[in-house]
Amino acid sequence: MFTATSLNERNDQVQRRFRLLFLVMTLLLVLPVLIILTLLVVRGAPAISLEFLLAYPKSGMTAGGIFPALLGTIFLVAMALLFSVPLGIAAAIYLSEYAPDNWLTRIINLAIINLAGVPSIVHALFGVGAFVIFFGFGTSILAASLTLAIMTLPVVIVATRESLQAVPQAFREACWALGATKWQTIRRIVLPNSISGILTGVILEVSRTAGETAPIMFTGAAFFLPFLPESVYDQTMALSLHLFVVATQVPDVPDHLPYGVALVLVGIVLIMNATSIGFRTYLRGKKKW
Amino acid sequence: MVASSISVRTQKLNLWYGTFQALFDVDLEIKQGIITSLIGPSGCGKSTLLRCMNRINERLGYVRTEGRVDIDGQNIYAEEIELAQLRKQVGMVFQRPNPLPISIRDNVLFGTRIHTPKADKLSKEQEEEVLEGALREVLLWDNVKDRLDDTATRLSLEEQQKLCIARLLPLKPSVILMDEPCSALDPKATEAVEELIWQMRGTYTIVLVTHNMAQARRASDECVFMLMGKMIEHTETADLFVTPKDSRTADYIEGRYG
Numbered sequence: 001m002f003t004a005t006s007l008n009e010r011n012d013q014v015q016r017r018f019r020l021l022f023l024v025m026t027l028l029l030v031l032p033v034l035i036i037l038t039l040l041v042v043r044g045a046p047a048i049s050l051e052f053l054l055a056y057p058k059s060g061m062t063a064g065g066i067f068p069a070l071l072g073t074i075f076l077v078a079m080a081l082l083f084s085v086p087l088g089i090a091a092a093i094y095l096s097e098y099a100p101d102n103w104l105t106r107i108i109n110l111a112i113i114n115l116a117g118v119p120s121i122v123h124a125l126f127g128v129g130a131f132v133i134f135f136g137f138g139t140s141i142l143a144a145s146l147t148l149a150i151m152t153l154p155v156v157i158v159a160t161r162e163s164l165q166a167v168p169q170a171f172r173e174a175c176w177a178l179g180a181t182k183w184q185t186i187r188r189i190v191l192p193n194s195i196s197g198i199l200t201g202v203i204l205e206v207s208r209t210a211g212e213t214a215p216i217m218f219t220g221a222a223f224f225l226p227f228l229p230e231s232v233y234d235q236t237m238a239l240s241l242h243l244f245v246v247a248t249q250v251p252d253v254p255d256h257l258p259y260g261v262a263l264v265l266v267g268i269v270l271i272m273n274a275t276s277i278g279f280r281t282y283l284r285g286k287k288k289w
Numbered sequence: 290m291v292a293s294s295i296s297v298r299t300q301k302l303n304l305w306y307g308t309f310q311a312l313f314d315v316d317l318e319i320k321q322g323i324i325t326s327l328i329g330p331s332g333c334g335k336s337t338l339l340r341c342m343n344r345i346n347e348r349l350g351y352v353r354t355e356g357r358v359d360i361d362g363q364n365i366y367a368e369e370i371e372l373a374q375l376r377k378q379v380g381m382v383f384q385r386p387n388p389l390p391i392s393i394r395d396n397v398l399f400g401t402r403i404h405t406p407k408a409d410k411l412s413k414e415q416e417e418e419v420l421e422g423a424l425r426e427v428l429l430w431d432n433v434k435d436r437l438d439d440t441a442t443r444l445s446l447e448e449q450q451k452l453c454i455a456r457l458l459p460l461k462p463s464v465i466l467m468d469e470p471c472s473a474l475d476p477k478a479t480e481a482v483e484e485l486i487w488q489m490r491g492t493y494t495i496v497l498v499t500h501n502m503a504q505a506r507r508a509s510d511e512c513v514f515m516l517m518g519k520m521i522e523h524t525e526t527a528d529l530f531v532t533p534k535d536s537r538t539a540d541y542i543e544g545r546y547g
Contacts, residue, residue, distance in 0.1 A: 100350055170387035177345055177383075178400045178456065179376035188403075189389055 040263045047260025061224060061246055062253050066261055068228055072141075072236035073268070076216060077209050079145035079232070080152060085202055087149075088156030095157070096164040097186055116154035120214040123151045127219040142232040144220025151215055152205050159201020163194035196283030203276035207269040213240040223249075239265045296321035296464055296494035297342055302356035304337060304346070311337045313518045314356075319511075321463075324490050326497040326509035326526070330541065334518040335498045339466050342496065343379040344372060361463055377404060380457030382467040386449035388441035388456075393433055396441045396452055397423050401459045423458040427451040427485055447478030451485060464494045472500060483508045502542060506530050514538045 004012075055065030099105040127147030137143040167190050175185040213221075222235040223245055229236045239261060247258040297319040304312040311334050319325045327335040340346040341358055344365060357364045365375050377400070388396050397420050405411060411419065420437070424430040429451045433444070441452055450470060457465060467486070471479040486495060487508060499505050505512055505526065512529040514522045514537075522529060522538045533539040 168387075170383065170385060171389055173345070173383065174387045174389055174453070175399075176348060177343060177376055177381040178403070178460070179373040180399075180403050181373065184403050188399075189391075193390055 044259030044263035047256040061250050069237040069239045069242040073239040076145050080148035080209055083149035084152045084156050088153050089160050092157045092160035096161045112154045112157050124215045124218050132219055139235055140220050140233045141236050144216040147215045147219045148209050152209050155205050160198045163197025167193045196280055200276050200280045207272035210268055211240055294321045298359040300357050305353045307351045311518050315520050321494050322491050323510040324495045325511045326499050326505040327513045328505045329515035333515040335515050339498050342466055343376050343381055377460045378462055379464045380462040382453050382470045384469045385473045386446055386453050388449050388452050390442050392438045393441045394437040397456050419459045423455040426458055427455040446474055447481055450482055467497045469498055
């Protein structure tokens with residue numbers, strides 16, 4: 001009575017084939033990541049040492065370390081966040097909690113989504129036009145980090161807005177019904193319950209910003225500097241551009257050097273992402289609904 | 290308690306959601322200190338009417354209200370009305386218990402804290418007093434007195450709903466609006482919350498929206514039957530269920546539609 005018919009067998013066969021197809025696709029997806037990481041570690045690891053991280057490049061960048069570039073990347077990312085995080089979170093709070101649902105709000109939302117899709121080289125040109133030339137910052141850390149900030153802004157806004165909207169509407173209603181203002185509601189209930197998502201978005205954004213090359217290339221990152229920047233109006237080296245330079249622009253670079261730079265860059269990104277995930281897990285554990 | 294004085298009075302109350310008219314010329318007088326239930330089929334406007342009484346409808350943005358609603362003799366749709374003050378005076382309990390995701394203590398004290406200027410901040414002892422008073426009044430104190438710092442969202446639904454009532458009390462409301470307060474609860478919890486509501490009778494004017502005929506019948510003094518945005522009948526509960534004046538009321542309470 002409950003035995004398989006030929007139709008059942010045929011259906012089973014088909015579904016097994018599809019399962020295999022999806023499995024293979026998934027493996028194909030993982031494979032490149034594994035290969036890239038293996039290659040980086042195998043070929044870059046010999047370059048890594050404390051000296052590599054803490055020394056200046058030597059002999060026309062064919063030897064020595066990456067200290068100015070490492071520090072430069074940290075500067076650029078930190079300053080970019082200093083601009084984009086407060087601005088992005090404020091804008092997201094307005095859009096999610098205050099803005100009326102009308103055509104203007106919809107246009108603003110659309111603009112933000114489109115801003116996220118603008119290629120980074122276009123952001124670079126905008127940065128040159130606006131910050132380097134118009135505001136007269138010159139090619140400098142300030143101009144480069146502002147350009148990065150503009151580029152990261154839409155992602156910060158979207159991540160924040162999504163975290164805010166994940167807070168159940170019932171909490172807001174409860175507050176309003178008790179006579180709380182919107183700001184009291186946001187400050188006491190909405191923000192504390194969405195902060196984990198906001199921070200996760202921000203940290204993920206950091207890791208992306210750290211690897212960007214195009215936006216900083218024309219706005220503040222230098223080919224080679226024998227000294228550290230002294231103010232935000234100076235140029236700086238950066239890991240991503242340094243990698244490009246030692247990999248393609250300088251003759252006679254030992255093979256392991258560019259791989260070493262790449263490994264450090266990827267290492268920073270991975271550590272950031274791991275922190276972000278760890279953080280989210282921790283805060284989610286504390287979540288109360 | 291002055292049994293005959295009027296606590297909530299609506300006059301020619303009309304309300305539109307966009308172009309859809311949800312309330313038609315509602316004239317209603319709700320007496321002070323008793324429980325009045327609003328009944329009627331889904332979409333009849335009973336929740337909308339309730340939500341006019343603390344003006345929480347307005348957050349939707351596309352709501353237009355005409356006419357007046359007087360609470361304790363004051364038109365709450367007048368220019369000079371401050372919503373924060375109105376909502377202190379007119380508390381609301383929602384269909385799904387919605388305690389805030391903070392501790393039991395902070396839930397009960399939330400209202401007091403947001404309505405007290407920094408300079409007059411209550412001392413720890415005063416806060417404890419307010420807290421105990423409110424939780425005792427809703428018969429929750431003995432259950433939760435040892436875990437006041439636990440998160441409120443971990444309580445059972447019955448306890449959550451009682452807490453949602455308790456957090457209104459420190460603000461000393463005169464009217465409490467309840468929007469199907471038991472519909473998310475099981476029968477036992479429903480009984481407990483109903484009992485609590487009955488005990489609060491006299492101290493507060495309670496307006497109760499309910500889907501549940503039996504609940505309206507056993508837990509309210511007066512009953513308002515609504516249909517398609519209009520108020521059809523408003524009498525003492527006993528009369529409404531035994532000798533309804535309007536045939537539509539009779540049809541509804543006998544379960545011919547709904």
